[in-house]
Amino acid sequence: MDPVTFSPPLYKQRYQFVIDLVKKYKPKKVVDLGCADCTLLWKLKFQTCIEVLAGVDINRAVITDKMYRLSPLPCEYLQPSERPLTIKLYQGSVAEKDPCTLGFDLASCIELIEHLETPVLEKFSEMVFGYMTPAIVIISTPNAEFNRLLPGLNGFRHKDHKFEWTKEEFQNWAQDVCSSYNYTVEFTGVGKGPPGTEDVGFCTQCGVFTRSYQSEGSLTADSCRDTEHSYKPIYNVVYPNLCDGTILRNTVISEVIYWAESIRKNMVECAQEDETVDNHSYQASSKSVPSVSNISQETCSTEEHVLTDTRGDNEAYKEGNTIFIPLAKLFSFSKVQKLCSSLDHLKAILSETSQVELNSDATAMILSAVEDIEEHAEACWDTSCLELGVALAECEEDWDEELCDS
Numbered sequence: 001m002d003p004v005t006f007s008p009p010l011y012k013q014r015y016q017f018v019i020d021l022v023k024k025y026k027p028k029k030v031v032d033l034g035c036a037d038c039t040l041l042w043k044l045k046f047q048t049c050i051e052v053l054a055g056v057d058i059n060r061a062v063i064t065d066k067m068y069r070l071s072p073l074p075c076e077y078l079q080p081s082e083r084p085l086t087i088k089l090y091q092g093s094v095a096e097k098d099p100c101t102l103g104f105d106l107a108s109c110i111e112l113i114e115h116l117e118t119p120v121l122e123k124f125s126e127m128v129f130g131y132m133t134p135a136i137v138i139i140s141t142p143n144a145e146f147n148r149l150l151p152g153l154n155g156f157r158h159k160d161h162k163f164e165w166t167k168e169e170f171q172n173w174a175q176d177v178c179s180s181y182n183y184t185v186e187f188t189g190v191g192k193g194p195p196g197t198e199d200v201g202f203c204t205q206c207g208v209f210t211r212s213y214q215s216e217g218s219l220t221a222d223s224c225r226d227t228e229h230s231y232k233p234i235y236n237v238v239y240p241n242l243c244d245g246t247i248l249r250n251t252v253i254s255e256v257i258y259w260a261e262s263i264r265k266n267m268v269e270c271a272q273e274d275e276t277v278d279n280h281s282y283q284a285s286s287k288s289v290p291s292v293s294n295i296s297q298e299t300c301s302t303e304e305h306v307l308t309d310t311r312g313d314n315e316a317y318k319e320g321n322t323i324f325i326p327l328a329k330l331f332s333f334s335k336v337q338k339l340c341s342s343l344d345h346l347k348a349i350l351s352e353t354s355q356v357e358l359n360s361d362a363t364a365m366i367l368s369a370v371e372d373i374e375e376h377a378e379a380c381w382d383t384s385c386l387e388l389g390v391a392l393a394e395c396e397e398d399w400d401e402e403l404c405d406s
């Protein structure tokens with residue numbers, strides 16, 4: 001018999017199974033019980049519906065090994081998200097109740113239950129379905145019937161397994177849990193066997209449990225009061241997000257500096273180009289050089305966002321060595337508009353910071369047309385950070401999709 005292989009690997013199919021259910025139910029609060037090295041949590045953090053993500057495992061060392069990959073990426077500081085996200089990790093046993101496990105919409109328990117002794121499994125059922133009561137619980141465990149398709153397997157699939165159940169055994173246990181705790185369950189799985197082995201079922205069997213009643217907030221509050229903390233917090237990270245006023249202000253300022261620098265660069269380059277052309281024609285025809293304020297951005301710019309400027313009050317202009325960029329012009333960039341609810345809001349933010357200079361009636365941003373090398377280097381750094389942020393975010397999405405597809 002040819003060895004059975006899975007593509008993508010079975011563990012990735014299990015993670016994808018959870019991700020698909022998260023996409024379907026859009027839970028805000030998700031906990032992974034038996035989270036091990038946080039791989040599933042790391043994938044789940046990219047699901048934008050999730051605002052609180054928690055992981056619990058009895059083994060502290062396995063959690064801490066790679067937990068820092070759950071830290072925000074540089075681009076997540078540079079381009080903070082609109083959604084709040086907090087990630088928390090705890091060392092604790094799924095047999096113990098702890099108030100920090102309350103209030104979750106979805107709990108995943110991937111390849112966990114077969115590692116629990118019978119008395120622990122009973123406590124696990126009570127703790128998850130009777131105490132935590134998430135709206136959705138996903139449980140996966142090996143299907144013992146599939147083992148005959150795994151050549152060379154002598155006994156259980158892992159030395160720490162306390163049992164491996166047939167489909168009937170798993171389904172009986174799940175139905176008992178449902179009648180005790182008022183849930184319903186649907187069975188499915190991941191990892192198909194070769195053609196002709198359909199009766200064996202999936203390599204990993206899964207149960208998706210749905211709570212049959214509406215949750216009552218007061219129950220959660222009572223449970224919180226009545227239960228002692230038994231879990232040890234290991235990690236708690238709050239992602240930067242635009243609900244935080246300081247982060248919003250800094251993001252607006254960075255965005256404004258980015259566009260202002262693009263406009264300045266464009267105007268200076270246009271002026272230089274024009275001077276070159278004019279110097280030639282001056283020599284030929286003895287005409288005077290036109291002022292930079294007459295230069296059309298449309299004719300000079302290679303960047304679409306600058307090209308789209310409409311002539312009029314919103315136009316950036318130059319007086320001597322000073323460039324004036326009307327705030328209305330800066331507000332016309334869609335990202336700035338999205339961040340600031342109104343032009344007045346933008347004005348208020350820019351008036352309060354020393355990072356940008358405004359004219360006397362605070363209607364325009366002022367920049368020097370003469371390049372100060374240090375200042376310019378700083379601004380370029382800001383600009384490239386923003387660009388890097390966008391690139392990293394895109395790269396990260398591709399990377400995640402690739403992982404999910406593989």
Ligand SMILES: C[S@@+](CC[C@H](N)C(=O)[O-])C[C@H]1O[C@@H](n2cnc3c(N)ncnc32)[C@H](O)[C@@H]1O
Nearest residue numbers: 034035036057058059092093094110111112115
């Ligand atoms: C086979 S691993 C599965 C890890 C992860 N869910 C996955 O699918 O990659 C089982 C995990 O359950 C954890 N575990 C075992 N007994 C536990 C208990 N009583 N409470 C919490 N976690 C437990 C183990 O430390 C281990 O990390």
Ligand SMILES: [Mg+2]
Nearest residue numbers: 111112114158
């Ligand atoms: Mg296992």
